[in-house]
Amino acid sequence: MTSSILRVENLTKRFGGVVAFEDVSFKVAPGEITSLIGPNGAGKTTVFNLITGLYDKTAGCIWFNATGDDPTDVSEPVFDPLHAAMVSLVSAGVGLIALAHPTARRRLYYLRCTPDFMTCQGIARTFQNSRLFNDLSVLDNVKVGLHARANANAVDAILQTLRHRREESEIEAAAGKYLAFVGLAGRATNAASDLAYGEQRRLEIARALATQPKLLLLDEPAAGMNPTETNDLIALIRKTRDAGVTVFLIEHDMKLVMEISDRVIVLNHGRKIADGTPEEVRANPEVIAAYLGEETPRDGKDDA
Numbered sequence: 001m002t003s004s005i006l007r008v009e010n011l012t013k014r015f016g017g018v019v020a021f022e023d024v025s026f027k028v029a030p031g032e033i034t035s036l037i038g039p040n041g042a043g044k045t046t047v048f049n050l051i052t053g054l055y056d057k058t059a060g061c062i063w064f065n066a067t068g069d070d071p072t073d074v075s076e077p078v079f080d081p082l083h084a085a086m087v088s089l090v091s092a093g094v095g096l097i098a099l100a101h102p103t104a105r106r107r108l109y110y111l112r113c114t115p116d117f118m119t120c121q122g123i124a125r126t127f128q129n130s131r132l133f134n135d136l137s138v139l140d141n142v143k144v145g146l147h148a149r150a151n152a153n154a155v156d157a158i159l160q161t162l163r164h165r166r167e168e169s170e171i172e173a174a175a176g177k178y179l180a181f182v183g184l185a186g187r188a189t190n191a192a193s194d195l196a197y198g199e200q201r202r203l204e205i206a207r208a209l210a211t212q213p214k215l216l217l218l219d220e221p222a223a224g225m226n227p228t229e230t231n232d233l234i235a236l237i238r239k240t241r242d243a244g245v246t247v248f249l250i251e252h253d254m255k256l257v258m259e260i261s262d263r264v265i266v267l268n269h270g271r272k273i274a275d276g277t278p279e280e281v282r283a284n285p286e287v288i289a290a291y292l293g294e295e296t297p298r299d300g301k302d303d304a
């Protein structure tokens, strides 16, 4: 059986009466570039929002396997005795009553699979719409990513302990390396809002990489880019994969998708309609009808 870093099984998400997607299953192989494509509203971003803990699933499993031998269902809330004890203390009698009720017990005493939990597991992402800290410097935006794995706590920061100061200088140096990796070394002191659009997308990637992920999710990284910026992005995605980070991306730019993907998964109206190599997907009649469209005939007979 092919190993997978991410295995989504029968995943369903409903928003009230709206079914974002239903019974979707797929795998992402480690060390590869996998693309998720489909028409607007197909459910692609919602898949990412579930994988990164922004939304709770309606049904299904998300198995994440960062180490190669120990998959965890990261979509399943975790019972944490300390958290449960804290909730009981704070809510006193109400907590005891809630303990007896299955739904309340799950809501109150189980830790949700939150975005910070997913970050610690080794999953990072960028967003469809830029979520940079515009007033912070370029370097500080990357430092935010590195702080996700920092050991010094708030007390260390207030007291300016040696541990805090040492860690801060390490974080500053590491942030510079991530900026160099995405080609923004010379922009460290600029405000993030001063960057050109393509540079802002690269800064988001640097911030995500700074959390030291095993799996990087990119939601439409090429949207709004000119051809030169897109080519730079293709090179950066390949460099990221070569550095050992598995890449899973959503993209509407079919040239980029077909050029860099090892596998392509196609969603349409919340259902998976294809999953294969770029060549297989490009030739799939259902994908052509739902999303890609027929190529313009090029031979003389059809042009007549």
Ligand SMILES: Nc1ncnc2c1ncn2[C@@H]1O[C@H](COP(=O)(O)OP(=O)(O)OP(=O)(O)O)[C@@H](O)[C@H]1O
Pocket (backbone or CB within 6 Å): 015, 018, 019, 020, 038, 039, 040, 041, 042, 043, 044, 045, 046, 047, 128
């Ligand atoms: N928070 C939400 N509340 C209610 N409905 C939502 C929410 N988020 C997404 N949806 C619905 O889920 C469906 C899938 O949306 P999603 O954003 O995942 O599509 P998408 O494939 O990413 O589209 P696009 O290519 O336009 O970004 C849509 O019908 C959308 O309206």
Ligand SMILES: [Mg+2]
Pocket (backbone or CB within 6 Å): 044, 045, 046, 128
């Ligand atoms: Mg989307």
